[in-house]
Amino acid sequence: MRRLAVAAVALGGCLALAVPTGTAGAAPADPVPTVFFGDSYTANYGISPVNNQDNERGWCFQATQNYPAVATRSLAGKGITLDVQSDVSCGGALVEHFWTEQQLPFGAGRVPAQQDALKEDTKLVVGGMGGNTLGFTSILKQCSDELRKHPLLPGEPVDPDQPAGECRDFFASDDGKAWLDDRLQQVEWDLEQLLQRVSYFSPDAERVLVGYPRLVPEDTTKCLTPAPGQTEPPFADTPKDALPLLDQIQKQLDDAMKKAAADDGADFVDLYDRTGNNTACDGADRGIGGLLENSKLDLFGQSLPWYAHPNEKGRDIQAKYVTAKIEEVLNR
Template sequence: MNEYGSFRFLHLGSDERAQPCLRPRARRRELQWYGGWSPPRPRWAAAWRSPVRRAAPARRPPSPYRPSSSATPTPPTTASPPLNHEDSPQVFCFQAKENYPAVATRRLADKGVTLDVQSDVSCGGALVRHFWEKQELPFNLGEVPPQQDALKPDTQLVVGSLGGNTVGFNRILKQCSAKLRGDEGVLLPGTPVDEDVPAATCGEFFTSGDGKQWLDRQFEEVGWELEELLDRIGYFSPDAKRVLAGYPRLVPADTAKCRTAAPGQTELPFADIPQDALPVLDQIQKRLDDVMKKAVADAEGGADFVDLYAHTGGNTACDGADRGIGGLLEPSLVKLGDTTLPWYLHPNEKGRDIQATQVADKVKAILSR
């Protein structure tokens, strides 16, 4: 959705050749970040290694994967320049150098928690299944390996966020916005769930009939695949503490605030999405959070959840100068050539900093217990 649509995957860890230089420090944390975004996840995974390596439990590998979503990955519009991998096709992952994992790592360092960042494998538009499958880059420019390839047997902490892209948040937005179905949505991949149903009726569409059935199937798939993801982390990194980060809130409790454009903007935060559809979008986001929480609660061996939704009610897309979410058609800081990409409801810099604080606090608490 906003990583999100995908959670953004960041893997903070080193490859096997780099391990010897880590041995002198007994408990230096090494992080791994993973995820995809499309309102943004982004998200983050971290890992640290302990000096003593326990044997992995005798477990069978997880099944290859459950049925995958047909949703098109959403464009990575949460990034702010400069970007990583600027000299390779992987730049189209739109991975910002100053993304929230980087900010969270610094904030943890300020609190006395040193994280040795091994790698960042986050990539815009990632679906949950791209944790174990290759992800194709836009414009047929190649592919990136499965995010799970960054995991090591002695990884100790993994943090990330995925799910929004698999739900198909970009398709939901196009179902609800006539503008996104036209020229203003050409940079947002995907199609409406049902092009024959007018955008003006999307609230009703997703609460009854075919639209509701489609959502039910999407959420069932997300639940299966998040369980698979957490199981795979446990299999490949048996000692790892697993942390799944939710998504920041998009729609405020008082949707009347969404009738006013943000300072300096001419478009409303949700552009032409009907006012009566905004509570429906909020319910969809809440449902995604519930699915993520359930996957965490059901994870064998335990896992933790970062509830960003609960901490961002005053920083939604409709909160004016306090917004942590860029408006649907508000220009972002990312350009493709001479074209500026809209935020498409991804976190802006304020939102990034809020995410970083919440994730850093959760990680510190986990490492302290």
């Protein structure tokens, strides 16, 4: 009842939402009006240069060559032209920023709700959100004394009074587990809202929700060794016994995203299941930059860390699987 009530209000009383279906045939001959949305993993924070350096959107840290740009170029080589109406992906975005404006860091201003980019003639909507709504940066800071020393890095510990070295037990306890369960439920609910809103504002659009690449490998002993050229382990001082916990939480996030997409008839790009050999702990093969490893960005002359975001290799992996999914969707 809660979901029906909120959806009715949010979507102007429209209780029956059109869900787009694929049509048989070859790839479209005409350019496909497309909107990309998402958070820092779609914007590809950490990769330089960034778009919109002359206005407040520069604080979204959206890479000029983020995976939407790379995938668009790759599809063009396959004879599929995307008419990109907008790429509104922005670092730090919560799922709710799809329908509400987002406050940028350091008082840099606000950006409009991402859904404002949708048009009635939009035929393809692609992107991913959920990690910030889950509070993954807060989970990381709950498990690291070193990260707690960096106030400019986003996120606050879930409970700063609890020692970072005991974070595994914290998230298994009543308070920590209840916090995590609530956040996962919120992610799923908000993503359902997001997908419904896409169908409302762009009723003919195919919807592709993109998941997150895997951060922690199955063999967590690899995470105890710095990557080539680095001095810090990929997850800094995160306790060894907490690394499987981080992976478990990310898998729960992936499952919540997958379920939201399936329940709403959208397509899903499952990057978690495809990136087990390119985690932050895979050395030269890593597709994820370490928590404190310098990225390609700097702020006020100081290098910004990757903070567990895709590097160029990871960006290309994202683009590869997003390209394949878009091609599949547009060819069916």
